[in-house]
Amino acid sequence: MENNEHSRKETSDVSSDHTLGRYFENTTPTVFDEIVSSHRVDHSSTSVINDPISNRALDLDLTSKFLKNDHMLEIERPSDLTVPDYHRDAWIPSESTRKILLSIATSPPGTSLPNRENHTMPGLTLQGDILDATKEASIHFYGEEEHMHRNILTASDVTQDERGLRNLIQAECYRAAVNLSGRLLAIYGQGFGKIDHPSKHTPHSLQLWYTRLALLTKLKQIDVLKTEAQAFGNLDKPDMYFSFHPELYGTRHGSMASFSFRLLLAEIPSFCGNPRESLDNLYALLSTVNQILRNLEEGLSEEGGTSNCSAIERQDSMTLWSRRKSKILISIVNCALLGKNFVLAIEVLEDICKCPDWQNEQLEAFKLALARLHLFLGDIPAPEGKLVTKEAPVHTPTTKEWINRGLMAVTQNAFQEAYDCFQTALNADPANVMIVNNMAVCLLYTGKLRAAVQLLENAVTKNPIKNLQESIILNMSTLYELHTTHCRQSKLQLLKQMNRYKGDAIDIQCLKLV
Structure with missing residues (x-):
């Protein structure tokens, strides 16, 4: 029968209480990275026995996460919040994007505008709200009288802002949260019918998209998820970087999209039945993170430029990016299992176990995962x-x-x-x-x-x-x-x-x- 897996909280991408993804809490495997949990989870509570009726007496539930995302495997810690934004926001753009951003930075304001194809233009594919399937089924089988006993929040019952979205997520009203996210994104000009229409992006709007796509993943709304995620690509278009908007962010550098958002987008093809594409995406992310770590080791900035940060600050950044590398490796294991590439899963798990930075509880959890595989x-x-x-x-x-x-x-x-x-x-x-x-x-x-x-x-x-x-x-x-x-x-x-x-x-x- 299916695994009961617990969420873990990645705090490095949380810059304030206004980030949304950290408010997810689930008892099943998730792709959410920034999660708040009300209690410490005992890793021993997780089982790997699956549904015996489907000719499986013992299984690893290859349709979801195998490695557990709980506090025992918490990759990034609250101490990472002390790392300055320019370390946490850092990312190496492609060469073509780098040239466009450099042109904007060295040109008079408003004189260097990229072509339309260099813009990220997302939009909603759902015009109305996602229906509450439990409510509809109970009315169908029991009538309106039974519906009177249903007392859950809807998108209209909460404040029409980030706080309302958090309340819906905490109440496990994920469909209502998707509906509210659509209303909030419409304010940014990214509502229904706005795909391929230019619009302004901010860290907040991208966090809303991250939350919405994570919810759609949880709800297995595959068609909507695939279409809405497609507009973001690999988050490398120029308008995904702070330096594309000097009138708003001055000389601030780095990615407006969180690392968690990048990881989610890399994993999405695996939820749509294409784990091989996810593996390609994840190894591309891994290559970039490895380059960032090499740059830091050589005394450079994450992007490879001159750096004036202290030795302590540099070490904190290396620790942060090393943990992010480990997150990618964990995702690779899960995607390899989805694709039934057990050799790759075992090899990566063994490499993870060799990392000297794990706490004893974390290392024990990885070794247990390898044993169960x-x-x-x-x-x-x-x-x-x-x-x-x-x-x-x-x-x-x-x-x-x-x-x-x-x-x-x-x-x-x-x-x-x-x-x-x-x-x-x-x-x-x-x-x-x-x-x-x-x-x-x-x-x-x-x-x-x-x-x-x-x-x-x-x-x-x-x-x-x-x-x-x-x-x-x-x-x-x-x-x-x-x-x-x-x-x-x-x-x-x-x-x-x-x-x-x-x-x-x-x-x-x-x-x-x-």
Whole structure:
């Protein structure tokens, strides 16, 4: 059954409380980089057991992130906020873009205007709002009376600004947040029908686009995502740089688009079914970041020019860009898995593990990811030493170690033993729904279908706000189909709970009603 992965927060691109991406918080894998989380996540809570009904007893969910984006893998830290803007905004433009920017900088104001093809001209492809699918389904099956129990925010219920957008995201009303982002982008002349129309860009407008595209990715709105992202290319056109707008930013240099936005755009083709293109994009990013690091090592600025910064400031910048390099490598691993290029994924993971800058918890998480990848490929001896700690008899296994023992037992079809391991882990972490999820899989494989259904139902009833997750709903719907020919009523009961307790982010198709 599907992985439960937790978000991590990249703080280096957050210059103030007004940046939007940092307000995402998800219980499933994301592409968001600037994320705020209300609690520290225990890496041990994540499982890799997927839906057994689809002929997969053990899987790495190759449709999403494999490496976890939680605080344990936080690449950039709050201390990076002390790095000045010109280090964090730095980027090396292409030669053609560099020449245009140089021409603007050395010409009288208003006399050096680039051609139309050198402008970035995005716009919305959706004229109206994205509908709340849960609301529409509940009205269809239960009527308007049930809709009265739905109490969630819409784009019109919040302030029409960045604060309102944050409130929608925090309430997991992602469709409403997309709708509001469209209204805000229309203010910049980038609304519906404005693709290929020139408009002004600012760091704020680009952050709005980053947020919107991240939301569309989360919602799997692939057609809209692909079309709207296409206008940005690789963010290299001259108007994506501060020096293109000297009347607004003076002599400020660097990219108006955040590093997180660049990484998201590089990954988007993988979400649209083309992981190979994403790999090409990511390696292009990696090449630029490597050049930035070489420039810093040689005493130059990030772009390769003369630098007057102190040794301490230079070291801080190198640390920042080294962490960004690691983020790209993590994305390469995930895209390689999507493309089933397991050799590349293992090679990059091994290189990541060799980096000397990781904290012990981070390095342990990477090694665990590598071990689970070997496990997925059927190479059981390779990960055994990493997943199961062999200590002295007095050693008391941690929750994570019990989960790992359960995973090892699953690979050997010892489902009762795996169940017992997961049960022990659950006793130590009773709120962890993904451990319950794994236990349900084991019950199914030991022929206890009714018990598997009841286990998941009890978890949802106990805490519907937290435990009504897409992966859980999908698995429950699948188990209902196996359990009874009258499964539709049980699925509709799940719909009623979704209508009353969840925002608009869940994909209604996980109920498998059609």
